Every structure is written in structure tokens, then in C-alpha cells.
Amino acid sequence: MAHHDVRTQPRRKxxxxxxxxxxxxxxxxxxxxxxDKTSLREIAERLGVTKAALYYHFARKEDILLELHLxxxxxxxxxxERLGTIDNAQHSPxxxxxxxxxxxxxxxxxxxxxxxxxxxxxxxxxxERTEHHDADHDDLQQQLQRFLAxxxxxxxxxxxxxxxxxxxxxxxxxxxxxxxxVPATQIADLVRTITxxxxxxxxxxxxxxx
Amino acid sequence: MAHHDVRTQPRRKxxxxxxxxxxxxxxxxxxxxxxDKTSLREIAERLGVTKAALYYHFARKEDILLELHLxxxxxxxxxxERLGTIDNAQHSPxxxxxxxxxxxxxxxxxxxxxxxxxxxxxxxxxxERTEHHDADHDDLQQQLQRFLAxxxxxxxxxxxxxxxxxxxxxxxxxxxxxxxxVPATQIADLVRTITxxxxxxxxxxxxxxx
DNA sequence: GTCTATATTTCGATAGAC
DNA sequence: GTCTATCGAAATATAGAC
Numbered sequence: 001m002a003h004h005d006v007r008t009q010p011r012r013k014x015x016x017x018x019x020x021x022x023x024x025x026x027x028x029x030x031x032x033x034x035x036d037k038t039s040l041r042e043i044a045e046r047l048g049v050t051k052a053a054l055y056y057h058f059a060r061k062e063d064i065l066l067e068l069h070l071x072x073x074x075x076x077x078x079x080x081e082r083l084g085t086i087d088n089a090q091h092s093p094x095x096x097x098x099x100x101x102x103x104x105x106x107x108x109x110x111x112x113x114x115x116x117x118x119x120x121x122x123x124x125x126x127x128e129r130t131e132h133h134d135a136d137h138d139d140l141q142q143q144l145q146r147f148l149a150x151x152x153x154x155x156x157x158x159x160x161x162x163x164x165x166x167x168x169x170x171x172x173x174x175x176x177x178x179x180x181x182v183p184a185t186q187i188a189d190l191v192r193t194i195t196x197x198x199x200x201x202x203x204x205x206x207x208x209x210x
Numbered sequence: 211m212a213h214h215d216v217r218t219q220p221r222r223k224x225x226x227x228x229x230x231x232x233x234x235x236x237x238x239x240x241x242x243x244x245x246d247k248t249s250l251r252e253i254a255e256r257l258g259v260t261k262a263a264l265y266y267h268f269a270r271k272e273d274i275l276l277e278l279h280l281x282x283x284x285x286x287x288x289x290x291e292r293l294g295t296i297d298n299a300q301h302s303p304x305x306x307x308x309x310x311x312x313x314x315x316x317x318x319x320x321x322x323x324x325x326x327x328x329x330x331x332x333x334x335x336x337x338e339r340t341e342h343h344d345a346d347h348d349d350l351q352q353q354l355q356r357f358l359a360x361x362x363x364x365x366x367x368x369x370x371x372x373x374x375x376x377x378x379x380x381x382x383x384x385x386x387x388x389x390x391x392v393p394a395t396q397i398a399d400l401v402r403t404i405t406x407x408x409x410x411x412x413x414x415x416x417x418x419x420x
Numbered sequence: 421g422t423c424t425a426t427a428t429t430t431c432g433a434t435a436g437a438c
Numbered sequence: 439g440t441c442t443a444t445c446g447a448a449a450t451a452t453a454g455a456c
Contacts (some may be wrong), residue, residue, distance in 0.1 A: 018439080034332030036246030039431060051432085053440050061432065119331050121243030148388045155392065159400040162388065163377035167408070170376015171369050178358045178372065183367065190369040194408060198377070201407040202414055228421080249449060262452085271450070286433050 019057045021047055026064050031115050035065055035123040061116055065120075065127060069139075072113045072116050075106055076140030091153045093199040096161055100168060100195050108184045115173060117141070164195045214366055229267045231257055236274050241325050245275055245333040248395045275330075275337060279349075282323045285316055286350030293357055301363045303409040310378065310405050317382050325383060327351070374405045 025046050029038040038060055044051045058064050079102060087097045107114050117124060117139075128139065138146070144165065148158050171191050172184070179187055235256050250271055254261045267280040268274050289312060296305045327334060327349075338349065348356070354375065354417050358368050381395070381401050389397055 029279040031289040032332075033336070034246065036244065037332065037336070040433090041431080049439090050441060052434085052442080055433070056439055059433095107276075121329050122247065124241075126247070145384060145388050149390065153230055153387070158389070159381050159397060160404055162384070163401060163404045163408075166376040166378070166380015168376070169375035170374075170379065171372040174355060174372070178355050179365070179368070180359065187369060190366055191373060194370055194373045198404060198408050200371075203410060204412055250451090251449080260423060261422090261450085262424080266421060269451095300448070 018047075018049075018053075022054060022057055022064065023067060024056065027112055027116060028069060030065070030068075031112060031119060035120045062127065062130065065123060066131065068116060069111065069124060069127060072110070072117055073137065073140065075110060075113070076143070079103060079106070079140065080143055083143065086147075091150075091157065093157070093160075097165070097195065097199055100164055101192065103165075104168055104172070104188050104191060104195075107168065107186050108186075111172070111176075111184070118169070118173060160199055164198050167194060168200060213363070216410075225243055228263075231390075232264060232274065233277060237278060237322055237326060240275070240278075241322060241329060245330045258267075272337065272340065275333060276341065277335060278323065278326060279337060282327055283318070283347065283350065285320055285323070286353070288314070289313060289350065290353055293353065296357075301360075301367065302361055303367070303370075306374070307405065307409055310374055311402065313375075314378055314382070314398050314401060314405075317378065318398050321386075322392070328379070328383060373410050377401065377404060377408060 009028060022043065026038070029043060040051050040054055042063075044054055047053075054171070058067075079099065082102065085108075086099065093121055097207055126138070135183050148162050150158070171187060175182075175187050232253065235253055236248070239253060239256070250264050252262050253274075254264055257263075268277075289309065292309055292312065296309065334349070358372050360368070360395075378401055380405075381397060385394055385397050
């Protein structure tokens with residue numbers, strides 16, 4: 001579940017650890033400097049190889065970003081299925097809350113990838129413009145936005161759902177800089193409480209799960 | 211209050227409308243393509259002039275972004291003062307709610323500028339790394355983050371405040387694409403209600419203002 | 421203020437040896 | 439798999455005429 005096959009490539013040395021190292025360094029640099037401002041020379045330097053070596057593993061610079069995008073995409077796969085079940089009948093706040101619960105876990109566990117997507121929004125958009133976007137494998141965020149645009153759901157509730165998503169991102173993305181050394185899981189639990197208040201106004205919190 | 215002096219430049223033709231036109235086009239292109247992917251050639255082309263003409267108005271490309279940043283900064287100036295009064299004693303949810311109320315208006319009225327900041331986060335960061343950032347003229351977002359890091363405020367409430375900010379942004383930024391032709395002011399009112407629920411859990415809404 | 425060059429730099433990408 | 443060397447494109451920025 002961690003990788004998506006992509007085992008068409010040959011290998012002789014380093015068995016494939018270089019490819020992973022490239023992705024790790026790229027993820028870090030893309031997050032701190034941005035995708036465009038990060039050159040292949042910089043990535044190669046940090047890795048201790050030359051630019052040309054990168055081209056053995058990735059045909060284009062864009063493909064590095066694409067691979068990172070795929071990982072984020074596979075993370076959202078489970079969520080999108082749950083979204084489908086919601087779409088059919090029950091747009092209840094409870095179903096959405098359950099979805100958020102899962103989403104929060106994903107964000108905490110893969111903060112870097114979500115940060116990448118948020119901080120390089122434009123680069124990702126162009127990525128999907130180039131990759132001719134065959135079918136329904138939309139971005140997670142795009143699917144969520146399309147869901148929030150559903151006209152059959154009352155506007156007030158759609159706005160509530162949008163706010164709840166923003167609340168989760170707002171609290172968890174900058175968490176490292178703002179909440180210091182407080183463990184992310186603790187922040188996540190607080191956020192869960194808050195999303196409950198947000199979606200179930202004027203309803204007291206249920207007691208903690210045993 | 212709209213512009214910040216910057217009247218050191220000479221002028222012979224076009225009295226200064228070109229400068230404004232450059233900023234308008236740049237803002238649009240930066241939002242759709244990103245700051246890095248937008249070339250001066252592209253801006254000039256759209257304006258109907260040549261690249262060199264831009265350099266009469268802005269010494270560097272970075273200065274175009276900087277000017278846009280300053281406008282966003284001046285918008286936040288009032289808010290930061292209000293923040294200062296909160297910082298002294300009362301960290302009450304009501305004071306924060308009042309701040310949010312003002313913030314929501316700002317975001318609705320200047321959606322493009324806030325979008326610019328969100329979609330080009332990395333470019334803005336490098337901007338403040340270059341411009342040696344003399345004193346306390348931080349970014350609005352940076353000031354808010356520093357405030358949310360205040361250790362004297364209980365953690366649970368700090369997370370609530372972070373969530374409320376995220377909720378506002380989450381609902382208002384993508385509003386155009388998600389909520390279709392619903393006027394932004396209507397969304398804003400819904401968001402106000404939601405932020406109330408978020409900061410005053412289990413408390414019924416006060417009746418609408420007369 | 422705006423133009424026509426042109427300088428300078430950096431980047432993504434390729435070719436071919438090892 | 440990684441290297442050296444290099445190409446070609448595009449971008450920022452400058453010089454100087456009008």
C-alpha cells in the first residue's frame with residue numbers, strides 16, 4: 001500500500017534507495033523553498049551526486065513532483081470511497097464527522113505531503129493540466145471541493161463542512177511552529193472536539209470513549 | 211490609505227496608470243500561474259508593452275511582489291492593533307470573535323490579495339528573507355501565528371482560535387469555485403455563525419442584530 | 421515612458437564514456 | 439548507476455536610442 005507498483009525500472013547499484021533518497025530530499029526542499037525555486041542541481045548536491053544521475057531515476061523534473069503527488073493520491077483513496085457512500089443518501093453531520101476523523105489521522109501521519117500540496121498549489125495544478133487527467137483520478141482536494149459543491153445539500157451545511165475542513169488544516173498544518181513541542185496527536189484530539197462543536201452546534205459533547 | 215506614499219518616481223506619460231496596470235495584471239497572473247512561473251515577458255505582453263518598460267516602474271521582479279505584499283500588510287495594520295489590545299489582558303473568546311468579524315470583512319473585500327498570499331506562500335517567505343525585515347513589520351499571518359503561540363493562553367483555546375482562522379479561510383477562499391453564484395457576503399454571514407459555535411460551544415446563538 | 425538590442429545567468433535536459 | 443561535458447531555451451536585468 002505504501003508504493004504503487006512502479007517496478008518497471010532496472011537496477012544495478014543501490015537497489016533503489018537512491019530513488020527514495022531523491023524523493024525525500026525533494027520533498028524537504030519543495031516544502032522549504034517551493035517547487036519552482038528548487039533546482040535539480042540543488043537536489044543532486046544535497047544527495048552527493050550530479051544532476052545527470054537524477055535523470056536515470058526520473059525522466060523529467062516534473063516526474064519527481066508527480067510521484068509525490070501519487071503518494072498523496074493513494075492516501076486519499078480510502079477517503080474517497082467513504083465519500084461515495086455519503087454521496088448516495090445520508091448527508092448527515094455524523095457521516096461527515098466520521099470522514100473528518102479519518103482525515104485528521106491522515107494529515108497527522110503525512111503532514112509533509114499535505115504541506116507540499118498546500119504550499120505548491122500552483123505547481124500541482126499545472127501537473128494535472130499536463131498529465132491529461134484521463135478519468136476520475138482527481139486530486140483529493142478536488143474531489144472534496146466537488147462534493148462541497150453538491151447543490152442538494154443545504155448551503156448552510158456545505159459551508160459548515162468547508163469550515164470544518166479549513167479548521168483541521170488550519171490547526172494541524174502550522175502546528176509545529178505554533179504549538180511548539182505539544183505532540184500532534186494531542187492537537188488532533190482537540191481538533192476532533194472542535195469539529196464536533198462545529199457540526200453539532202448547541203449539543204454537549206459525548207463522554208470520552210471507554 | 212489605499213497607497214503608501216511611494217511618490218518618489220518621476221513621470222511624463224500615463225501619469226502612473228501603467229504602474230497600477232502592471233500590479234493588476236501581475237496579481238491576476240501570480241494567482242493563476244504562480245509567481246515563479248509568471249515571466250516579465252508575459253506581464254508585458256498582456257499589458258501591450260515590452261519587458262524593458264516594466265523596469266522603468268519596478269527595479270526588480272521581486273519589487274512587484276513586494277508592492278502587493280505591502281498592500282496586504284497595510285490591510286492587516288488595523289487588525290494588529292486590535293490584537294495588541296487583546297494581548298494585554300483579556301484573551302476572551304468574545305474579543306477574538308470581534309477580531310474575526312473584522313478579519314472576515316477584510317478577506318471578502320480583498321480576496322485576491324489573500325489568495326495571492328496563500329498560493330505563493332514560499333515566494334513571500336523568501337521575500338521577507340531578502341528584505342532584511344528591519345523591525346516589527348511582520349506579515350499579518352506571522353503576527354497571528356506568534357499570537358497563537360502565546361504560552362499564557364490555555365492550549366485548548368489556542369487551538370480553537372487556530373481552527374477558527376482556518377475555518378474562515380477554508381470557506382471564503384475557495385468560495386467562488388465551490389459555492390457558485392452565492393454572494394460572498396452571504397457565505398461570510400454563515401461563517402460568522404459558525405465561528406460563534408466554534409468559540410462558544412454549547413451556547414445558543416444570540417438573535418440577529420436589529 | 422517606452423523602445424530595440426544585448427548581456428548574463430541559470431536551468432532543464434541529452435550524449436556518451438566508465 | 440553515476441560521471442563529464444555540453445546544448446538550447448528561457449528568464450532576469452542592463453545600455454542606450456527615441
